[in-house]
Amino acid sequence: MPEPVPPAPGSSADDPGRGISRRGLLGLAAAGGVGAVAGIAAGAAVVGAGRPESGSGAAARYDFYGPHQAGITTPAQDRLHFAAFDLAAGATRDELASLLADWTDAAARMTQGLEVGETGAVGGSPYAPPQDTGEALGLPASGLTITFGFGPSLFETADGVDRFGIADRRPPALQALPRFTGDALVPERSGGDLCVQACADDPQVAVHAIRNLSRIAFGRASLRWSQLGFGRTSSTSTSQVTPRNLFGFKDGTANLKAEERSAVDEHVWVSDADGPAWMVGGSYLVARRIRMIIESWDRVQLSEQEDLVGRTKGEGGPMSGGAEFTALNLSATAADGSPAIARNAHVRLAHPDLNDGIRLLRRGYNFVDGNDALGRLDAGLFFLSFQKDPARFVTVQRSLARDGLNEYLKHVGSAVFAIPPGAAEGGSIGDGLFA
């Protein structure tokens, strides 16, 4: 085992010093050769991607390999860096496959708290650029997960040419989303051939991952758009407390939780019956950049805010009564005979009972990206949801056309991605696509 490591920079609140840090491993590698690093990686018990091998918080470490990709049912980490990439014009099938192989290797290392390559930021030749950019040196794994996806455009022909020879492998479910009421989408914040979701409890670790994967892609793919999220808006585990969104309300109380194993199988993972075969164990990701008009929202009276959401602002209990986790009573009436949970309340329109029983696994983040020219914060929710078919998201989003919250929302970015299953050790993400 490596020697105890000093507290990591930027982690005064993150209980540093537990777990293995990049520096600890680096020191060990210097002492014992590269094999020592491989030995630790191989020695760690593989318990399936997305299950913690060790520790919690800053010290949490999730295995990259497994039947499902990590970062879906993994307890939602606090910080996000999300990126969409486009393949370079003229990129070939071999270049796409090699990029995915290189990304897999780098992700498998970084999620273990290792540098992106064996010679790292300082271990290689002084006359070569460092293999790792270095800003995460000394930081622990911080619960990093890296999740890869394929956009519809990857399977489309360009100028009549099947760019990567995979047009016939396209999952029928992977279709561009239809236009929804109120959409104000910006092309520069939408779409993409590939996506990478990096979640971690330390933002420097998430940023380091996207930066290094972007660097690895150089010449083969380039960033199309990217988004940082500073605070999670969903719990994906019953062990987590429900966080609040920028409307000030608890968000994701009724979210699918990893512990609901059969519900996750039913709603999230692509099964043999769903197909295609190379997607079994995978899922589909919908990303929506939802600007919140918070200055207007903040002028709405409390009772109306609660009616529009359908829950109380403090406790988060349904307007039909009870505490946060009390089930909604959609038929309950108020003293005046009107529905206790309003007809246009968000929680009613999003409820499975109004949506063919559909439940989405949400994994969104709060964002603030400066302000606009009128002095309003460019703030909102970067919505992420995983489901076994994007059509399920479409059903719910169409139901939300009547959502009273829409007056305070603007959807400015949108994308959908096929999330292949996890890679087996020795394999690569999406290798089933090229088999």
Add this chain to the structure above:
Amino acid sequence: MPEPVPPAPGSSADDPGRGISRRGLLGLAAAGGVGAVAGIAAGAAVVGAGRPESGSGAAARYDFYGPHQAGITTPAQDRLHFAAFDLAAGATRDELASLLADWTDAAARMTQGLEVGETGAVGGSPYAPPQDTGEALGLPASGLTITFGFGPSLFETADGVDRFGIADRRPPALQALPRFTGDALVPERSGGDLCVQACADDPQVAVHAIRNLSRIAFGRASLRWSQLGFGRTSSTSTSQVTPRNLFGFKDGTANLKAEERSAVDEHVWVSDADGPAWMVGGSYLVARRIRMIIESWDRVQLSEQEDLVGRTKGEGGPMSGGAEFTALNLSATAADGSPAIARNAHVRLAHPDLNDGIRLLRRGYNFVDGNDALGRLDAGLFFLSFQKDPARFVTVQRSLARDGLNEYLKHVGSAVFAIPPGAAEGGSIGDGLFA
């Protein structure tokens, strides 16, 4: 004392549950009336702004009142939200003074983990908009500090009119910064009548502070520009580990530390001898948004990176030898007779020996704000420094005109602010200006 509170949202890595949370206080207020809240606030020992009253990390709580504003020598928190405001056209002296008084009251509450006003997000009338926006409900103080400043434009006449009747109170030191070599400043990211620096160990707490102060300013002042920083790049206390910037190097090793009391007095605080009287105990803040061209930097060989910085990338020791905290030997030579620390090395040009002994108290943050149209991350350093005279920053920045790092940097935003001393309890920030 309030009852123990449940873990706070978004704080799975932040050791929640220690200290007083907004919810804990809210519950107590509901039970005992508003007086109970006031009782707690009054009962807390006042040990001077910037000194922790209790706990560390998520539970850290700094007093707002004191001889100096907190957020300067306070151990640099992990996350930042910074905002510059412009007064509304036609705003009066009374409106400026009342804004500062309202901001003071709100900041004094929020830094203690309280909601912005006594009725909070859910404690007031259901028929009125909530007094607090609510997204920090249940979160502890998280080490929040809020630091206010005055830009040169506040003291300037507009159309021949002394807008706020304070033109003759302008500190001679408060002058717009000169143009520096390589400046590529964007007006929309520069200047401002007022500034607010919110630092915390939880980004949701920092964002909540800026949002609510912005809301309080409505009609009197509006956001001009704002910046989030996800990771500190400086230590301001010997108790902190040196963090890394996005060049992958440790940053701020030689920074002024709060424990160097006489050096802080010499370099940071405005003294009686400096004046004017209303600024004694204050300081001056320089803010620079420095874009880093990280894609180019990442292609530079390790030895050149280290030569340009003047330190090793791993340990951070000077190129003249030794470990991180070894003093630079500016006259040491390498085997070939050239200077061990290159003539254009950043650490040489920034060193006090080349700058009339000047030391700045740096408090910068890493940022990533999406990417540009070419797929390059809009990443860099949001530089913040405190010094007793902005002319000191000018001296150092002019020395850095020869800095070899400049090839990889672009200064796109710039601002300077007078930071008044701390407020006394019952007083307001900057009230000496109106006395």
